[in-house]
Amino acid sequence: MGESVDRVLQQLRSAGVRVSRRELLQLAMFSSAALVSGAALAACGGGEEGGASTPSGATGAQPSPTAAAATTPAQQPAATPTTSAGQPRRGGVWRMALHANPTAYPITIPGALADLLVNKTIYNCLTQYQLKDNQIEVVPDLAESWEANDDLTEYTFTLKQGVKWHDGQPFTAEDVKFTFDAILNPNVNAALRGPVSSIDRVEVVDEYTVRFVLKRPFAPFPVMLGYNQAIVPKHLLEGKDLNQPTEFIANPVGTGPFKFKEFVQGSHLEVVANPDYFDGAPYLDGIVFKVIPDGNARVAQVRAGEVDFAVIEPPQVDALQGAENVEIREAPQVNYYFFAVNHSVPRLQDVRVRRALSHAIDKQAIVERVLRGYGQVATGPINPLLGDYYNPDVTTYEYDMEKAAALLEEAGWTKGPDGILTNASGERFTILFNGPKGFPVMEQVITYAQQQYQKLGIEVTLDIVDWPIHLEKYRNLQYDLLMEWWITPPDPDLYDHYHSESAQNRWAYKNPQLDELLVQARSEPDRAKRVQLYHEMQKLIADDLPVIYLYYPRELQAMNTRTKDLPLIGYRDALTWMEKVWLEE
Known part of the structure; x- marks a missing residue:
């Protein structure tokens, strides 16, 4: 099959027809009822009715329960990639704004978000x-196809x-094994x-x-393999210090559509097209990721045509109104913003205190006045975009300063x-x-929270710092409260951030009952039961309020109108399709 596809692909390209291997395989799939049937089975069963859905020889897409792109009041974006x-x-260099210096190394991602964005174009x-069709689907990248055994404990790719x-x-299966052995190595950060x-x-x-043998059943495993799990080259990294492979970081090598060219600290990272x-x-000659820490400066460069793409915040929309070269797009993104609570601080271990801190914040006012309606009040870590996995019937904390004061007094705090x-x-x-500089909405929300907490009699010191310092303090629990956000996979699995033994549990939260539910839910192959477990989990989280x-x-993307065929999806995922993007003259 592989050789025949490659032969047809070569013949088509020789005839001047530009078609990708993926597109050719998709055409082939439509001619086979068996393949289409197999492709409809979803790893996590998102959006499907009935019981569990298991990938069986799944060469096709697997839907996750995420809604479609929304429209902005400013402009009406299409629900498909921007086309012309x-x-x-062919030709041209696309420019994207980053908030911090990136490191193109996907194992440790020391710069977090900035690293992830660059990695999307270099690695797969x-x-x-x-x-x-209004859903986020899981589709092959380096994989051609995959299948699972009946109890979802083995996946063969x-x-x-x-x-x-x-x-x-x-690239071979040895690279895949090397990558995941490295990720799972406790000596590797x-x-x-x-x-x-x-x-x-x-x-x-x-x-x-390659075969993955799991410790327990895991329904969304193919979904998770697309969540920033980039494959790295064994032949260049074997035997190196995987926490700090200096030589590799200086000249990263991937399989992606773009190759690393150069990195200038505080200025930019540039990649060039991979012709092979x-x-x-x-279509593009290359991409320049421009390091612009200040949010307003990012917007100014978009308006001036010096940057082709930046994610902006609601108060910045007005600054781009009337700019004929800029399109404002809303994209679906499974995301939530929160105040992280350091549970190693004794006074914050009392749930009454955490509930008081929540009651003191008028979240609806933040959505209406700060976000200007581009969002909705969060009730927990599972976004409504995840469909029936979202449970709206949980404890909520309406704005009530009197109740907040009473809870603090009940917890033993008096003025x-x-x-x-x-x-x-x-x-x-x-x-x-704590909070990061360069994010106007976050700084505004943190300042508002400081004022609210001071009204209750709490002495609040703000610690607004540059992004790298913010991340360091977050990872090292050097805060009491800290504003952050999580962009999660299109699946309700919460293990990564909430299990007491997870490295990404950045707030030292421990709840044995939740730990048990987290493992049970991600291991449950029956979709209806899995939905029920996540509903139960959301109730527990809402009550205990970690x-x-x-x-x-809503994700707001400011994009130069010369950009074509960038998928209207969360920008982290859109960047994995940069080989399709082109620039209009």
């Missing part, structure tokens, strides 16, 4: 996401053949171990087949002569509140 009546053209995962690393070496922590071992079946990309050479809350031991109620949930935002 003209034919795609086994699977990736696309938006189709067939890999695409003919894929090469940027240095010309062939892998940033995203949680989503794949269910793996017991990885077996190389042959050069282009397995899914067809990109002293200076108006500051103290407990029976004479300890003053203080909060060190963090202060704020809002589910």
Whole structure:
């Protein structure tokens, strides 16, 4: 099959027809009822009715329960990739704004979001996401197809053949095994171990087949393999210090549509087109990721035409009104914003205190006045975009300052002569509140929260710092409260951030009952039962309130109108399709 597809592909390209290997396989799938039937089975059963759905020889897309793109009041974006009546053209450099310096190394991702964005263009995962028919689907990337055993404890992936690393070496199953062995190695500071922590071992079946043997059933496993689990080259990293492979970081090598060219600290990281990309050479000559820490400066450069793409915040929309070269798009993104609570701080371990902190924040006012309606109040970590996995019937914390004060008093905090809350031991109620610079909405929300908490008698010190310092303090629990957000996979699995043993549990939260539910829910193959478990989990989380949930935002993308065929999906996932993007003259 692989050789015949490659032969047809070569004949078509020789005839001047530009078609990717993926597109050719999709055409082939439509001619086979058996393949279409297999493709309809979903790893997590998202959006499907009935019981469990299991990938069985799934070469096709697997839907996750995520809604379609929304429209903005400013402009009406299409629900499909931005296209043009003209034919795609080659050439040009696309420019995207980053908030911090990136490091193009996907194992430790020291720069978090900035690293992930760059990695999307240099590396590939086994699977990736696309938006189709109002759902986010899981589709093959480096994988050609996959199948699972009946109890979802083994997944066998067939890999695409003919894929090469940027240095010309062939990509094989050995690279896949090496990557996941590294991620699971406790001596490696892998940033995203949680989503794949269910793996017991990885077996190389042959050069282009790899088997994942899991510790327990895990229904959304193919979904998680598309969540920033980039494959790295064994031949360049074997025997190196995987926490700091200096030589590799200076010259990263992937299989992606773009190759690393250069990185200038504080200025930019540049990639150039990979003419040998397995899914067809990109239309673009390259991409420049410009490092612009200040949010308003990012917007100014978009308006001036110096940047082609930036994610913006609602108050920045007005600054782009009337700019004929800019399109404002709303994209579906499974995301939530919150105040992280450091549970190693004794005064924050009392749930009455956490509930008081939530009651003191008028979340609806934040959505209406700060977000300008681009979002909705959050009730927990599972976004409504996940369909019936979302449970709206949970405890909520309406704005009520009197109730907040009463809860604090019930917890043993009363105001002293200076108006500051103290407990029976004479300890003053203080909060060190951290947040990142360069994000106007976050800074506004944190300042508002400081004022609200001070009204209750809490002494609040703001700690607004540059992004790298913010991340360091977050990872090291150097805060009391900290504003953050999580963009999650299109699946309700919460293990990565809430299980007491997960490296991504950045707030030292421990709840044995929740731990048990987290494992049970991700292991449940029956979709209806899985939905029920996540409903139960959301009720528990809402009652115990590990963090202060704020809002589910809509992602606002400011994009130069010369950009064509960038999928209208969350920008992290859109970047995995950059070989399709082209620039209009």
